[in-house]
Amino acid sequence: MSVKRAAAFRGGTSPLMQVARAPVVALMLAKHAPVFVILCAPPAIWAVAEGQAILALALAIPATFAALVFLAVARRPLPDDLRGVEAIVTIALVFGMSAVFVTPAFMALGMPVVDALFEAVSGATTTGLSVAFNPDAWPFAGHFLRAWVQWCGGLVMATAVLAMLLPSGLPARKLGQAGIDQGDRIASTRKQARQLLTAYAALTGIMTLATMATIPDWREALAVTLSAVSTAGFAPRSDSLASYAPLAQGMVMLSCVLGAVSLLSFVLLSQGKWRQAWRLGSLRRVGLTVILFVAALIAFLVAAGERDAGAIYSSALNLISGLTTAGFSTGPISDLGPVLLLIVVAMVLGGDVGSTAGGLKLARVAVIVGAILHAGQRLRLPRNAVAPLRQNGEPVAPETLVSILGLLGIYLGALMLLWLHILAHGHDALGALFEATSTLSTVGLSTGITGPSMSVDLKLSMTFAMWLGRVEFFAVLLLLAPRTWRGTTGG
Numbered sequence: 001m002s003v004k005r006a007a008a009f010r011g012g013t014s015p016l017m018q019v020a021r022a023p024v025v026a027l028m029l030a031k032h033a034p035v036f037v038i039l040c041a042p043p044a045i046w047a048v049a050e051g052q053a054i055l056a057l058a059l060a061i062p063a064t065f066a067a068l069v070f071l072a073v074a075r076r077p078l079p080d081d082l083r084g085v086e087a088i089v090t091i092a093l094v095f096g097m098s099a100v101f102v103t104p105a106f107m108a109l110g111m112p113v114v115d116a117l118f119e120a121v122s123g124a125t126t127t128g129l130s131v132a133f134n135p136d137a138w139p140f141a142g143h144f145l146r147a148w149v150q151w152c153g154g155l156v157m158a159t160a161v162l163a164m165l166l167p168s169g170l171p172a173r174k175l176g177q178a179g180i181d182q183g184d185r186i187a188s189t190r191k192q193a194r195q196l197l198t199a200y201a202a203l204t205g206i207m208t209l210a211t212m213a214t215i216p217d218w219r220e221a222l223a224v225t226l227s228a229v230s231t232a233g234f235a236p237r238s239d240s241l242a243s244y245a246p247l248a249q250g251m252v253m254l255s256c257v258l259g260a261v262s263l264l265s266f267v268l269l270s271q272g273k274w275r276q277a278w279r280l281g282s283l284r285r286v287g288l289t290v291i292l293f294v295a296a297l298i299a300f301l302v303a304a305g306e307r308d309a310g311a312i313y314s315s316a317l318n319l320i321s322g323l324t325t326a327g328f329s330t331g332p333i334s335d336l337g338p339v340l341l342l343i344v345v346a347m348v349l350g351g352d353v354g355s356t357a358g359g360l361k362l363a364r365v366a367v368i369v370g371a372i373l374h375a376g377q378r379l380r381l382p383r384n385a386v387a388p389l390r391q392n393g394e395p396v397a398p399e400t401l402v403s404i405l406g407l408l409g410i411y412l413g414a415l416m417l418l419w420l421h422i423l424a425h426g427h428d429a430l431g432a433l434f435e436a437t438s439t440l441s442t443v444g445l446s447t448g449i450t451g452p453s454m455s456v457d458l459k460l461s462m463t464f465a466m467w468l469g470r471v472e473f474f475a476v477l478l479l480l481a482p483r484t485w486r487g488t489t490g491g
Helices: 022-030 031-050 053-073 084-108 113-124 141-166 171-174 192-213 218-229 246-259 263-270 276-282 282-303 309-323 336-349 362-378 398-423 429-440 456-470 476-482
Strands: none
Touching: 022 053, 022 084, 031 053, 031 084, 031 141, 053 084, 084 113, 084 141, 084 456, 084 476, 113 141, 113 246, 113 336, 113 456, 141 192, 141 218, 192 218, 192 246, 192 263, 246 309, 246 398, 263 276, 263 282, 276 282, 276 398, 282 309, 282 336, 282 362, 309 336, 336 429, 362 398, 398 429, 398 456, 398 476
């Protein structure tokens, strides 16, 4: 009997694998160049208005370069046979290059190159972890830069080219399928991308006006809202939201909750399709999850003897910040074990699919829970009974379940590696787990481990983890896999 080689145990799909063509990917990146202009130009203008010449120049140079690149390829069409793998790796590169484009700006604010890259990636991936030393000394243009980069990272970088530049048809559909949620297929056409961008901008505008009513400084209100709607966590103050009034804290957190809801819900609501928006389930999932987690938090705190309403309110907002993967904090994170673990679980779950939030996403977790319950129910059914797994009354496709389980496996594996790396630096187990989860789910909450004094290797590890988590693992893994560029098929 012959012994099969390990290659024989692969999935059997290798002969069908497509290869990413480097020239096509380069052309797609060039087509994305206006995104980098959008990313750099407004902060550059703000810096000019404040008289911050060096910061303005650090943003104007990459913006000009991006504009020239786009002009050079504006008339070159994308191929009709654009491949899905090419679209996916392009999105991963867009997020990575966006951080590279704004890294010089953070260096102009006085940050070392590794710290500047960390801050840029944290912004572009809507994480909010910071290694900035004394950001209170920055000009406000620096705070606007961080908030704007996060707002662009929330949705603009994934859909702007679809919405404004690409012709309708196969290339646009392929690129849309590689958006911020490759499995969600929400921005699958140019029209839908425009609708999502419009909803995103409108939600930002409405919540900015509402926040201005609670925060006297309109600049701070704008910066905080840009970060909150993108479920990010950079704030103009080094204590995050702690020094704001309770009403202002609550208003900012409301923006975070809305940002964790599928943007498609707001598109449907704006079209008067209230019933369809409700049937989509995102509003229910996010609302119910917030209520359940806050109730559990209050129970833990009361059982531990906490009776101060202000302290409970502050802890509840920190929990909601973790659940929505926003990363704002209203005070120190509670060191009570059950509370800390509850926030870790919340950060793993994250917001809903189609939102700007990170984490595994609530709809996917609902499918996993449904699959577990379904497996138990099938044991009581006749052998030949046909009872497919369903979500919202619709059968769940096998490939959807496989994709979700694959994502879960990669998430847990990456979380374990990052956790071990943080543990290797001498941090306690629960604090290290909290920090690793916050990084990988692009949350931004910290127990104090993340900071300018962190070692360079840990900064680089967490920088990569933020990028990995923002594009949901597969895009980066495909980008780095040699077989993506030299597979078994060439045509």
